[in-house]
Amino acid sequence: MTVFTGATDIRLFAALDKFNGRTHLPHWTTDSCNRMSGGSDGSLFPPRIQPDTVLHVFDKDMCRKLPLVFKKQVEGKGGVKAYRFGPDHRAFADPDHEPENKCYCPSLNSPSANSTSSSSSSTTSMPMMSTKTNFPQCAPHGTFNVSLCQYDSPVLLSFPHFYMGDPRLREAVLGMDEPDADRHEFYIDVQPEMGVAMRARARVQINLAVSQVVDIKQVATFPDIVFPIIWFEEGIDELPDNVIQLLKLATQTPPVAKAALQYALFASGAVLLLLALGCLVRNSHRQETMSLEGTAHYSQDEKKKPKKTIPPAPMSATVLSNGNGTAAKANAGYVADDE
Template identity: 35%
Template sequence: MTQGLSIMAKSSSGIRRGILSRKYTILSNLVITNNSQSFDWFIRPPVRAVYKIHIFNYTNVEDYETGKAKKLKVEDTGPYIYRETLTRVNQVFHPNGSVSFQEKRSFQWEGGSPDDEIIVVPNVPLLAALSIMKDRSYFIRRGFSIFLSAHGIKAFVSVPARGFLWGYEDNIFTLSQSTFSQAIVPLQEKIPFDKFGVLAHKNGISGDTITINTGADDMSKFGMIQLINGKNKSKQFWNDDKCDRIHGTQGFMFPPGTFDHPNATIDVYSLDMCRTLSLRSHGSGTSFGIPSLTFKPPTDIFTLSPSSENYCYCPESSSGSEVTRQCPPAGLVNSSACSFNLPFLASFPHFYTGDKILREKIDGLNPQAELHESSVELHPRLGVLIGGHSRMQMNIQAQEAPSIPHLHPIEDGQILPLIWLDVGIDNIPESMLTIFKHAYFTAAAAEMSIQYGSIVGIFLPLCTLFYIIRKQRIERRAALKRNASEMSQIKLLDAIKIANI
């Protein structure tokens, strides 16, 4: 019996070793090494993300400015569909199994709404300048007000959709980049593009150098960001060790063991928000005919309060000698610290899951889970992104500056939606798709054969064990019968002898 159980234990251990060996053999092909196929895919990703960009067109500005309308009204226009081309340049491999690089992006319009159509949107450079001017002296504010009046600058502008996204001529922005006019038309940081556009910073080579783990030395850290610009903490955006810590991947690949169990949580570090976003397992799905693992952000991920574990993502605010944190309304995260100090806030589209007050102040918003929530679909064996939708909205906060009336009638503190993006994958090249399918279906078949082969290996010893036990029982019964028969014969002979006597 003991021998049979020992055989069973060895067979079960063999199953685990066989499956794990197969799994890590597959994953080892993802390791980023120089001159490997994985390196080519990493440097020039064959999967090109599609950006479906929606712009909020303000349709009643004239009535609002004259007092005929009490609330602004927006129309969700688009989508304006762009295809991203991404390459990773200036790559440097390090002895500790990491690689550093910069990202270079370009975008090509592919369809949807024509991006030369005219839309009416908030004057973002003006709102950005006002957010800084409120803390300047009266004389500087007065000079800025004269400048605005002389150039006829208003709170809303009419521009082509393409210009609003990628860059258009703007007097405030142009002058703010001049050293001579910084005192009159200030922005807190020198912005590295020639024309203002809400997505202009995404075009071209990023100023950030990212260092990630290649998996060469430790697959448990595969894809994890180690450093940004040589540091493992952000530039003290939040003035808190926990929230300033850089932790997570870029969102397209994850280390093994972090994604393949029912209660898994995966971490993505967002450069646009300067924070880690944790996504939770939401069962399974299918993407491009491959079973996938579904992950979604919690609905309260942008709900911050003193009792929240993410309270440190609320920016600090000084009042005299006292320093406190100022949290935005539920559903918003302040991203100004990593957006050139422009007063931007991020949210889900249409303020989905946000405080209802955000929607009550503007007509035309209609949040829907199926249209506005984010999700990620991962390959269940490789942990690479094979589907899903990243949906985020960019907003700006209007901040009043004394003696500058150009914000009127927009209320001080009003949150104005600008655009929202639906970034996803609508196509995977056949060569890569074949590999993904092979990694799932062929590996699954191999594991099944290992399991079934081992089951046979367990079943045969069990049968042998049961046969031996049964045979021993039969032999014991036969022996008992023989003994009983022999005793009966002896008793019979004794009885005959007694009778003869």
């Protein structure tokens, strides 16, 4: 099995590329049902999984990809959040309930169909199979026919106690319990940010398709029935503690660091803004003070500067004789009294 590393496209991380050197299976009737690419082995999935994501798990025993849909959110070991995914009723639905599953019905001209029809005088080679021309050899609702990829053995797979299957399958067998999701559901708990499977329970029931064959005395009186043989479960309960710690570090630390960084950047921006405003106000006050000081110095300089006085014009005195021998200052602006 080869898978993608996600180096060029993270959405393909852990997705199946080839199985046994093949990208497609040879068993089914359409390319989409035979295609293995895009599935997963169930342990890793692409990161950033959303509740509306449909996961696909390739099962080599089923010879197909099994679609898993979101069921609910759960909490794993250490408080790590996980999404529970599992098959819904469409996974093993017959074509009457899910037309896309028509491709999983073995063709009438397949080796298994020819061999069973030649060895039986009955009109149906498999019990409770649809006799409609459009859906030949289809398994009952809630079961899956794997005869084409399991050496033509008349084996039908289902979930335990025909969970999500046709109630008539369970009613035809004595001792069958009422299906319970907690005990019989197939599920995988996936950590959504990392795409790591944290807990899984793969529960499958193996059934034998028994047909009435009148030519064989031992089963000539047998009714057509899907007879349960065994059901089993496999999976993991919890991941090791060191892996849980790494998951917590990878999923819980970044959001806390992101929030702390946002607050730190906001606080730093506010401090820088206040500093800028403080510097602006300080510079404005300094310029105003310098302007006032300049005006004051100018006024003081004006007061200290001596006033320029205009000297009186020189007076010329012309002595006039008035005949009495007395001189008169004609240009002095006054007439001196006689002494």
